[in-house]
Amino acid sequence: MKRTYAYIISLLALISTSDIVAQKPAASEPHNGNIMAHKPAATEPPDTVVFPLAIRVGIDFAGPVIYLTDKNNLTAEGYLSADLNEKRSLLLGVGYANYKYSQYNYSYRTNGMFIRAGVDFNLLKPKTSMGKYWAGVGLHYGISVFTYEIPELSQENYWGMTTSSVPSQAHWGHFIELTPGFRAQLFGNLSLGWSLGLRKMIYSGGSKDTRPIYIPGYGLSANTFSTGINYFLVWNFRYRKINVIIKKEPPQEPDEDVTPQPNSGSGNNQKMEP
Amino acid sequence: MRSFRNLLIASILAGFFLLAYSCTPGACFDETNAYMKASLFLDSTGKQTAPDSLSLWGTGMDTSKIYDAKVSLKQAFLPLDGSSVKCKFTIMINGVYDTLTAWYSTFPHLISKECGYTFYHNLDSVHTTNHKIIKISITKNSITNQIEENIRIYY
Numbered sequence: 001m002k003r004t005y006a007y008i009i010s011l012l013a014l015i016s017t018s019d020i021v022a023q024k025p026a027a028s029e030p031h032n033g034n035i036m037a038h039k040p041a042a043t044e045p046p047d048t049v050v051f052p053l054a055i056r057v058g059i060d061f062a063g064p065v066i067y068l069t070d071k072n073n074l075t076a077e078g079y080l081s082a083d084l085n086e087k088r089s090l091l092l093g094v095g096y097a098n099y100k101y102s103q104y105n106y107s108y109r110t111n112g113m114f115i116r117a118g119v120d121f122n123l124l125k126p127k128t129s130m131g132k133y134w135a136g137v138g139l140h141y142g143i144s145v146f147t148y149e150i151p152e153l154s155q156e157n158y159w160g161m162t163t164s165s166v167p168s169q170a171h172w173g174h175f176i177e178l179t180p181g182f183r184a185q186l187f188g189n190l191s192l193g194w195s196l197g198l199r200k201m202i203y204s205g206g207s208k209d210t211r212p213i214y215i216p217g218y219g220l221s222a223n224t225f226s227t228g229i230n231y232f233l234v235w236n237f238r239y240r241k242i243n244v245i246i247k248k249e250p251p252q253e254p255d256e257d258v259t260p261q262p263n264s265g266s267g268n269n270q271k272m273e274p
Numbered sequence: 275m276r277s278f279r280n281l282l283i284a285s286i287l288a289g290f291f292l293l294a295y296s297c298t299p300g301a302c303f304d305e306t307n308a309y310m311k312a313s314l315f316l317d318s319t320g321k322q323t324a325p326d327s328l329s330l331w332g333t334g335m336d337t338s339k340i341y342d343a344k345v346s347l348k349q350a351f352l353p354l355d356g357s358s359v360k361c362k363f364t365i366m367i368n369g370v371y372d373t374l375t376a377w378y379s380t381f382p383h384l385i386s387k388e389c390g391y392t393f394y395h396n397l398d399s400v401h402t403t404n405h406k407i408i409k410i411s412i413t414k415n416s417i418t419n420q421i422e423e424n425i426r427i428y429y
């Protein structure tokens with residue numbers, strides 16, 4: 001439940017940042033909030049912005065930081081992504097995880113590689129994003145190749161202690177994930193960003209009795225839904241620039257409060273029903 | 275655009291705090307033992323009926339009783355030995371002794387990360403003497419941590 005609260009709060013933070021971006025007028029926009037709204041001429045060429053497309057290399061630093069506090073949980077991952085246009089980019093991520101867990105009645109070990117591939121969608125307007133900022137969501141398919149073992153498990157009952165073990169076995173796991181996130185340019189070609197991982201298990205491997213507890217790339221697999229968070233340090237290699245046509249804002253109608261009608265008193269009697 | 279950067283940094287710090295807060299270990303609230311559940315039926319009526327008194331222990335473990343002159347017991351929970359393929363119980367219903375033997379196989383089963391593993395069983399056969407017990411039948415071979423009847427004892 002605590003983990004759920006954490007991600008809800010993060011999602012709210014994401015939504016709030018998007019709102020701020022959407023509400024912030026660009027300096028170059030014409031000020032059209034009064035009755036003298038600017039109407040572009042029909043022959044005027046459409047506005048464009050030069051949008052740099054980039055290939056990005058991202059390294060997650062949340063996994064190593066967590067490892068510093070929990071030596072039983074190492075995840076190292078990174079990704080390569082390439083912008084297709086100002087809205088979409090392809091992503092290929094790879095990673096490695098080594099997870100150990102033990103408590104009074106069993107111990108568990110797993111390690112393996114995972115890859116995830118898919119498309120990231122930038123929800124920011126090109127004029128706001130400019131290749132420097134990204135707020136959006138990714139849709140990825142993940143595959144994990146891993147081995148796990150239960151070196152020892154035990155249970156005590158009326159008859160005494162029963163012990164057993166499950167030898168190392170290799171499995172494949174499949175999952176899909178939705179990754180809302182945020183990224184901003186720090187300086188130069190370096191960006192910093194985070195993303196949530198909302199993952200749905202498709203296939204976890206293993207028998208139903210000794211199914212894996214943890215799947216590299218997916219996380220704890222007790223449920224068919226898993227959540228996670230990544231913080232990425234990203235290096236951008238800009239490879240091309242494109243001109244993106246910006247949709248012009250439709251000119252606003254004159255504000256009734258600003259243009260009171262003669263003999264209207266409050267100026268809004270046009271909306272009154274007879 | 276500076277607000278973007280500030281929000282990013284703030285969200286990263288908040289995220290780490292929340293991540294650390296959310297990584298607290300959970301607790302186990304599930305049943306971790308897989309008992310063989312035996313329902314007690316009065317043969318003359320065919321209805322599930324608690325005997326006046328029931329005692330039960332593992333044969334050879336007389337000093338450690340599972341039930342000791344228990345009254346109002348309609349379903350008995352019999353623990354099985356995961357290190358063996360059979361278990362023998364002495365059961366005393368209304369003061370009359372019988373011996374009940376169960377043959378089974380055992381395998382580990384994951385309950386959850388918090389609870390760990392337990393041992394489930396597959397019941398192959400059961401046998402009983404017939405001093406008080408009239409007959410015995412298997413209703414479900416799979417012995418798990420769920421409340422599901424596995425055998426019926428008619429007395």
